[in-house]
Amino acid sequence: MGVNAVSLLNRLLQNSTTTQRPKPLPANAKSITNTIFRYLKSHRLKEAVSVLFSSPTPVPPFIYARLFQICSSKLAIVEARKVESHLVTFYSTPPIFLLNRAIETYGKCGCLEDARELFEEMPRRDGGSWNAMITAYSQGGYAEKALSLFKCMNKSGVLANEITFASVLGSCAAVLALFLTRQVHGLVIKYGLCSNVILASSIVDVYGKCQVISEARKMFDEIPNPNSVSWNVIVRRYLEMGDGKEAVVMFFKMIGSNVMHLNFTFSNALIACSSISALKEGHQIHGVAVKIGFEADEVVTNSLIDMYVKCGVLEDAQRHFDQPESKNIISWTSLVSGYAMDGRTGQARALFNEMPERTVVSWNAMLAGYVRHLLWEEALDFVLWMRRMTKDIDHVTLSLILNICAGLSDVELGKQVHGFVYRHGFFSNLLVGNALLDMYGKCKHLDSSRIWFSEMCHLRDRVSWNALLTSYVQHELSEEAMRMFWDMQWETTPNKFTFGTLLAACANIFALDQGKQIHGYMIRKGCEIDIVVRGALVDMYSKCRCHEYAVKVFKEEAPRDLILWNSMILGCAHNGRGGEALDLFHSMEEGVRADHVTFQGILLACIGEGYVDLGKQYFNSMSNKYCIIPRLEHYECMIELFGRYGYIDDLENFVQSMPFEPTEQMLIKVFDACREHKHLRLGEWAEKHLNELNPITPYRFEVLSRPSLVTL
DNA sequence: ATAGGGTTAG
Numbered sequence: 001m002g003v004n005a006v007s008l009l010n011r012l013l014q015n016s017t018t019t020q021r022p023k024p025l026p027a028n029a030k031s032i033t034n035t036i037f038r039y040l041k042s043h044r045l046k047e048a049v050s051v052l053f054s055s056p057t058p059v060p061p062f063i064y065a066r067l068f069q070i071c072s073s074k075l076a077i078v079e080a081r082k083v084e085s086h087l088v089t090f091y092s093t094p095p096i097f098l099l100n101r102a103i104e105t106y107g108k109c110g111c112l113e114d115a116r117e118l119f120e121e122m123p124r125r126d127g128g129s130w131n132a133m134i135t136a137y138s139q140g141g142y143a144e145k146a147l148s149l150f151k152c153m154n155k156s157g158v159l160a161n162e163i164t165f166a167s168v169l170g171s172c173a174a175v176l177a178l179f180l181t182r183q184v185h186g187l188v189i190k191y192g193l194c195s196n197v198i199l200a201s202s203i204v205d206v207y208g209k210c211q212v213i214s215e216a217r218k219m220f221d222e223i224p225n226p227n228s229v230s231w232n233v234i235v236r237r238y239l240e241m242g243d244g245k246e247a248v249v250m251f252f253k254m255i256g257s258n259v260m261h262l263n264f265t266f267s268n269a270l271i272a273c274s275s276i277s278a279l280k281e282g283h284q285i286h287g288v289a290v291k292i293g294f295e296a297d298e299v300v301t302n303s304l305i306d307m308y309v310k311c312g313v314l315e316d317a318q319r320h321f322d323q324p325e326s327k328n329i330i331s332w333t334s335l336v337s338g339y340a341m342d343g344r345t346g347q348a349r350a351l352f353n354e355m356p357e358r359t360v361v362s363w364n365a366m367l368a369g370y371v372r373h374l375l376w377e378e379a380l381d382f383v384l385w386m387r388r389m390t391k392d393i394d395h396v397t398l399s400l401i402l403n404i405c406a407g408l409s410d411v412e413l414g415k416q417v418h419g420f421v422y423r424h425g426f427f428s429n430l431l432v433g434n435a436l437l438d439m440y441g442k443c444k445h446l447d448s449s450r451i452w453f454s455e456m457c458h459l460r461d462r463v464s465w466n467a468l469l470t471s472y473v474q475h476e477l478s479e480e481a482m483r484m485f486w487d488m489q490w491e492t493t494p495n496k497f498t499f500g501t502l503l504a505a506c507a508n509i510f511a512l513d514q515g516k517q518i519h520g521y522m523i524r525k526g527c528e529i530d531i532v533v534r535g536a537l538v539d540m541y542s543k544c545r546c547h548e549y550a551v552k553v554f555k556e557e558a559p560r561d562l563i564l565w566n567s568m569i570l571g572c573a574h575n576g577r578g579g580e581a582l583d584l585f586h587s588m589e590e591g592v593r594a595d596h597v598t599f600q601g602i603l604l605a606c607i608g609e610g611y612v613d614l615g616k617q618y619f620n621s622m623s624n625k626y627c628i629i630p631r632l633e634h635y636e637c638m639i640e641l642f643g644r645y646g647y648i649d650d651l652e653n654f655v656q657s658m659p660f661e662p663t664e665q666m667l668i669k670v671f672d673a674c675r676e677h678k679h680l681r682l683g684e685w686a687e688k689h690l691n692e693l694n695p696i697t698p699y700r701f702e703v704l705s706r707p708s709l710v711t712l
Numbered sequence: 713a714t715a716g717g718g719t720t721a722g
Contacts, residue, residue, distance in 0.1 A: 166715035198716045229717045264718035302720045333721040364722040396722055
């Protein structure tokens with residue numbers, strides 16, 4: 001606004017002593033008023049303002065008020081300044097409420113400086129002026145300024161009212177000012193404003209956003225008649241706290257009350273169902289939606305389809321999607337994502353190809369499916385096609401592309417993506433930053449990981465630390481990883497992923513004491529010990545030769561998956577408890593299907609126990625019964641098993657019928673076994689093959705004299 | 713005259 005307008009205002013005020021009201025309008029002024037009013041009625045703001053300026057006298061206050069209102073709705077800052085200028089020029093003492101309107105208008109237009117200047121220059125203010133200014137800051141995204149102005153307001157003795165508190169609570173929510181919120185809550189009680197449903201809902205909102213959900217709930221329970229917004233807030237906050245169950249419970253309580261329901265509340269409740277896989281409740285919500293006529297609501301329909309997708313009933317989602325009115329870009333994307341993430345990438349792709357239009361989210365959904373299922377080539381082709389078809393690309397796309405680079409161990413491609421990230425300003429995006437860290441780590445470029453990690457020091461989070469820790473541990477820098485954990489704690493708090501990684505580090509370096517400390521720390525802090533962490537614990541205790549503890553963790557009452565079973569079976573096998581490993585295998589078979597790792601454990605167990613025939617049976621059952629193609633390590637186990645126990649005929653049959661050439665390691669094993677058990681024919685066979693691989697330092701097979709090449 | 717929540721798909 002005009003600085004000149006303000007100084008003019010001051011000058012006029014200094015000169016004026018008596019005049020408070022505008023003089024009665026002369027006849028032509030009256031017609032000016034009428035003309036302005038006509039223009040305003042047809043929302044022709046510009047014309048109205050230029051007519052205003054043809055009047056050298058003030059027009060009636062309601063005209064200014066109406067003008068400001070229209071300026072607000074059209075965000076017409078130039079017109080707003082003109083109107084204010086006219087107001088302060090031709091009124092000796094403009095009515096305060098009109099100046100408040102001006103402040104509000106400037107606020108709406110995002111011109112906080114104009115607003116503040118007017119506020120500062122006002123010779124007299126009322127509570128409305130403070131409210132207007134605080135609201136302007138609050139809604140303009142300047143929460144701190146709003147809150148500090150609120151403190152000034154209190155200091156200068158102006159009493160806050162409902163309007164003030166509403167804006168202040170909004171700002172408290174924006175900056176999570178919990179301490180101030182508690183004080184405001186106290187004032188609200190003191191002023192007897194608790195029954196104001198808007199204030200009460202706002203307080204629920206802030207407590208929820210500040211993660212003190214119990215206080216939020218307490219406040220909510222005190223609202224005598226919660227309205228639809230109150231319900232929406234409490235459902236949403238439970239959802240955001242990760243308490244999907246309570247969110248759903250509150251939703252059904254709302255249904256039992258008499259308030260009108262908002263479509264967004266349905267949406268939130270359905271997301272809550274997805275988060276806890278509560279298909280039954282989701283179905284019930286579907287029923288309620290049909291009953292109250294929300295079925296045609298686009299938000300509700302989309303949320304329903306997504307709920308079915310996320311609860312894993314793709315057929316139901318598809319059936320719902322097939323209803324003619326259900327197809328839109330969002331539900332379409334949901335379903336593509338559902339098939340893609342379920343591993344039915346062909347089906348997902350067919351659906352994707354049919355899409356009449358796509359957003360970057362749709363592209364990402366399809367791409368994420370390829371990435372999730374490690375289909376790197378398909379993923380890369382898809383990216384190339386995507387780049388040809390659309391200019392759209394965002395941080396999620398880039399993170400997925402970096403995942404592909406990591407999966408292919410293609411650091412050159414990764415560096416190109418890094419360059420793109422840099423040029424297009426994505427380097428300040430945390431998701432992308434962490435994907436870069438992960439990529440460099442998986443491509444074994446630990447130095448680049450480290451450099452990038454320090455470059456992102458102002459934005460990195462727990463995930464970044466975990467990514468770097470993981471790379472360290474995978475590169476057998478376990479001691480460094482343990483040291484880094486202490487640095488990490490200056491900056492962020494560890495979580496289950498951190499501990500999982502650290503436990504792996506402990507396992508690598510046989511650090512039983514530190515492993516136990518971590519285990520104890522997790523229990524004391526109530527840190528979630530999920531199936532992955534339990535696997536890491538079993539693994540750590542096994543590798544540190546603390547079999548008893550490994551078993552203890554394994555036996556805890558909690559779900560077990562294949563990986564956990566495998567950890568325990570391998571742990572037993574490595575700790576000389578082959579019998580136990582085989583027993584475990586038989587209990588495992590009751591619910592979980594064995595894989596190649598399981599069989600490695602079993603064969604190791606057979607080696608330990610000397611069960612040669614049993615080992616042979618298990619090996620044969622892999623292809624015959626379990627449809628698992630034996631890998632190199634299984635062949636190695638069999639060679640060890642036959643060799644160690646002197647089953648040389650079996651050994652000879654076995655190595656000569658392998659579907660590939662024996663490796664050097666295998667040949668050495670055969671070679672040693674034959675010397676040990678004095679088997680000339682096979683020994684010489686091994687010698688011949690070894691020397692083909694190794695002509696410079698030839699092996700000599702002599703049955704009697706030489707010591708073993710492999711000392712155990 | 714001025715006030716609160718929610719924006720569904722990766």
